[in-house]
Amino acid sequence: MAQGHHIIPKKTLFSVFATLIGLTILTVITAKGIDFGVLEIPVALAIASTKAVLVLVFFMALKYDSRVNALTITVGVVFVGIFIIFTMLDTVFRGDLDNVSSITISQQEREEEALRAREPDAEQLRVAPGDFMDGDDDAPDDES
């Protein structure tokens, strides 16, 4: 029979709820009020993860449940981690890997500066290898 089910006390449920609301307000304060610079996203994700763990452990009762359910969701989270990390390993470093220009990187940077100086109004100017007009470039020059 089902008498073995753990009944979570009301007090626990309400204090978990209060903590979740507190963390929600904390995440608004840290994002809107305090400047963490590059740590902005990690701080927001850390708070969100803490909230997620509270929901999983208490509201979804993993703490009182058969361990196989906790294992199931943990494996799912691990695979999401693999998904994100391996995708980012590609997309974050794309510019470095497909940089097949015949000129050196410092020379590319100088050309980029020159292009910016020529068109100071252009926002978010991104330079592709085809933009370089260094004479012996094998890219077709279609700007003439």
Add this chain to the structure above:
Amino acid sequence: MATQTQETQDVQAHGDGHGHHERLQHHFLSLDQQFGSAKLGMWLFLVTELLLFSGMFVAFAVYLQWYPEAFAVGAEALDWRMGLANTIVLLASSLTVALSIHFIQKGNTKAMITSLSATLGLAVVFLVIKYFEYTDKFANGIFPGEAFNPTGSYAFLDVPNAVQYFSIYYVMTGIHAVHVIVGMGLFAWLIYRALRNHFSPEWYTPVELGGLYWHFVDLIWIFLFPLLYLI
């Protein structure tokens, strides 16, 4: 074998209709085992849901890293107060679902119905707030994809790649909202069954599984809120 004997007894007992709990299906040994199996199945389903949403989170991460300026501008266009209100609404609805399970475990069907109705009401509040957010954006030409044409108070969004932010915003919040609508259907069904006294402290599996689903919908929003509205 003990298993065999138990099963045989159950099947035989069924003859007079009172040999075992009416909710116990014959391929399970006990209500506890049946409950555990149902819950494991639900967790497996939630993992597939997690993977569905993770694809969108990965897309968000990639584009955020590629176009940080456009995403900062996009996030500014969202009203974080509305997002905060919706976060509190969903957290409260998670509490009421957890309470409804607490009540049925204690045999208090009436309190469970009240709790489930509160959850349904909070889901409606969530969608109403979302409706106001969407219509405000639509009125100013903030659409996903190529229809994106910011005007009026949102004219500052006319920057490269801001459309990418809003395409992801609409897909993620849209699929999340679909889950909220499904949850509303589930709660209406649970309330209907509870009114007919289908649940007891011995058997309340649908309430438990519906609760797990709803907490999951809340979990997704816990990540959507800071990522879309605050960063």
